[in-house]
Amino acid sequence: MDRQLVFAQLALGVFGVLGVATSAPGQWLEQALRVAIGLLITALVSRISPRTAVRFSPYAYGFMLLLLAAVLVIGISPAGSDSKRWIYLSGFTLQPSELMKVTVIAYLAAFFYNHLGNWQIWRPMVVIGFAAGLIVAEPDVSTAAFIFVLAFAIMLAAGTTITRLLSISTAAALIAILIAGPYLSQFSYIGERITGFRDILGAQEQTQTLSYQASQARRTLVKAGLFGIGPGRPISVPEADTDMVAVAIAQALGFIGIIVLFLLYFLIGSRGMKIAGSITGPGTLLAAGATAYICGQAALNLLVASGLFPVTGIPLPFVSYGLNSLVSVSIATGFIHSAYRQARQEGILA
Numbered sequence: 001m002d003r004q005l006v007f008a009q010l011a012l013g014v015f016g017v018l019g020v021a022t023s024a025p026g027q028w029l030e031q032a033l034r035v036a037i038g039l040l041i042t043a044l045v046s047r048i049s050p051r052t053a054v055r056f057s058p059y060a061y062g063f064m065l066l067l068l069a070a071v072l073v074i075g076i077s078p079a080g081s082d083s084k085r086w087i088y089l090s091g092f093t094l095q096p097s098e099l100m101k102v103t104v105i106a107y108l109a110a111f112f113y114n115h116l117g118n119w120q121i122w123r124p125m126v127v128i129g130f131a132a133g134l135i136v137a138e139p140d141v142s143t144a145a146f147i148f149v150l151a152f153a154i155m156l157a158a159g160t161t162i163t164r165l166l167s168i169s170t171a172a173a174l175i176a177i178l179i180a181g182p183y184l185s186q187f188s189y190i191g192e193r194i195t196g197f198r199d200i201l202g203a204q205e206q207t208q209t210l211s212y213q214a215s216q217a218r219r220t221l222v223k224a225g226l227f228g229i230g231p232g233r234p235i236s237v238p239e240a241d242t243d244m245v246a247v248a249i250a251q252a253l254g255f256i257g258i259i260v261l262f263l264l265y266f267l268i269g270s271r272g273m274k275i276a277g278s279i280t281g282p283g284t285l286l287a288a289g290a291t292a293y294i295c296g297q298a299a300l301n302l303l304v305a306s307g308l309f310p311v312t313g314i315p316l317p318f319v320s321y322g323l324n325s326l327v328s329v330s331i332a333t334g335f336i337h338s339a340y341r342q343a344r345q346e347g348i349l350a
Contacts, residue, residue, distance in 0.1 A: 001046050002340045005181075008267045009042065009333055010035075012318035015249055015261060020321045022231050023248040027321060034323050038330035045334025050283030050342060053217030054110035061107045061127065063327070067096035068134035075138070083136045092248035095133045097143045100295055102331045104131055104147055105154065109285035110159035123149070124168050129175025136180035142312035146174065146297065151291035157276070157285055157340035165216075214239045217247045218307050223257075241321040243313055246305040251325065262302070269295040272336045278348045283339035290332035299327075 013035030021028035030093065045053075075084030076093070086093040107127055128151045132144040148169065155165050216237045223229070231252040240248040249257045272291030278283050294317045301316040303309035315322055317329040343349040 001043065001337045002271065005333060005340075006039075006265060007338060008264045009039065009272075009318055009330075012261070012264050013038065014322070015257070015264075015320035016245065016316075017320060018231060018252060019245040019248040020241045021250050022233070023235050023237075023245065024321065025232075027241065031321055032325050037323070038318065038326045040332045040338065041327060042251040045331050047338030048338055050109075050281060050286050050335075050338050052114060053106055053286060053338065054282040057103065057106035057110045059133075060103045064100045064103045065130060065134070066097055067094070068100065071096060072134070072137055083140060086138055093324075094287055097138065097140055097322040099331075100131050100135065101143075101147065101150060102328050102335070104128070104150055105289035105293060105332065105335070106286065108151060108158075108176065109155045109282050109289060109345070112154065112160075112285060113282040120312070122171075122292070124155070125175065128168070128172035130179065132172065133176035133179025136176055139180075140313070142305050142314050146300070146314065149296055150174070150289060150293055153296070154285055154289045157288040161199045175235075178208045192263040213244065213311060214307050217244055217305060220247050220251050221306070224254045227256060228252050242315055243301070243311070243320065244305055245316050245320045246302055249319070250305075253337040258302070261298075265295050265298040265317075268333075275336055275340045275343055275349065278343045279339055279346065281342070285343045286335040287339035290335040293332050294329055 013032075017028050017032045017188060019030040047221045071084055071087055074087060076086050076088050077084055081169065085097060086095050092160065101274075104127065108124060111124060111127070135144040135147065150168070151172070152165070155168065158225035159170075220235065222235055228251060232243050232321050233251065235248050235251055237244050245311060246261065249261065253260075269291055272287055272294070276291060279287075297314055300309065301312050301320075304312055304314070315325040318326065320326075340349065
């Protein structure tokens, strides 16, 4: 395994334990255990060759598609939410949309590797469209949109022309809309998030309602300053152990802590792209897609935490509380390690 990636994943896990300990003190030990589980999953996935991963990706995609459909029938919602995004399995809640992210990466890597120069573009249209459509229907527009971002990244890495990229994306979006059409009435929360974002950037007249979370996050960041106020202090930001865990870390460690977070994701991004560019075959697309997933989601989460983007509900990779997200990004990191093993075997990287 690549030592730099292992260091970055472990360091981000430590930040996650700190953030959870600050915002939900009773859960820090559970988070530490989950970090250890994530490292184990990464180690196991790293032993799978890129060719093996892409070979089994169509079966994984089909299975995840069935789980996403099952969510609409037997899915459960957290208290105070109308969203059905989880399946209860004997004391454990499974969120298929998180695992679909890495499944789409593997499937598209397989497709574009196997069809270079002879692309049957209807297949990625269907793959992206059905996955995004079922996720939108939960409703979870943010994750569905991020699936499109991942698909864009992989298609660009595969050398897709702009014409094909736009054709695939447009058709996939139409498929997603057709699938999610009956559920469009559930999307009122999207308008509320946009209104709250506009309020926090403008008049700030709804800081006790629609823009409350963003308002509290901004106040906490200002109060924390450069070095923070230390761990163990209560935090008033909603979801500070999950979506807003970066704010909890900023409260404890200040702006310095956020800079270190950024540098760790930059390390993953630079190392991941170097590994992806050093080899040929499906490992290139696997590593590129996994890197785009981790760093793209981190960037989006940090923009939300800083008040520069509307609230999305997208977790911070390796840091936010929640096993489903941690498992998903750990698998993605395993893909990068797998590509690194190939590079080492070919004598390209030390």
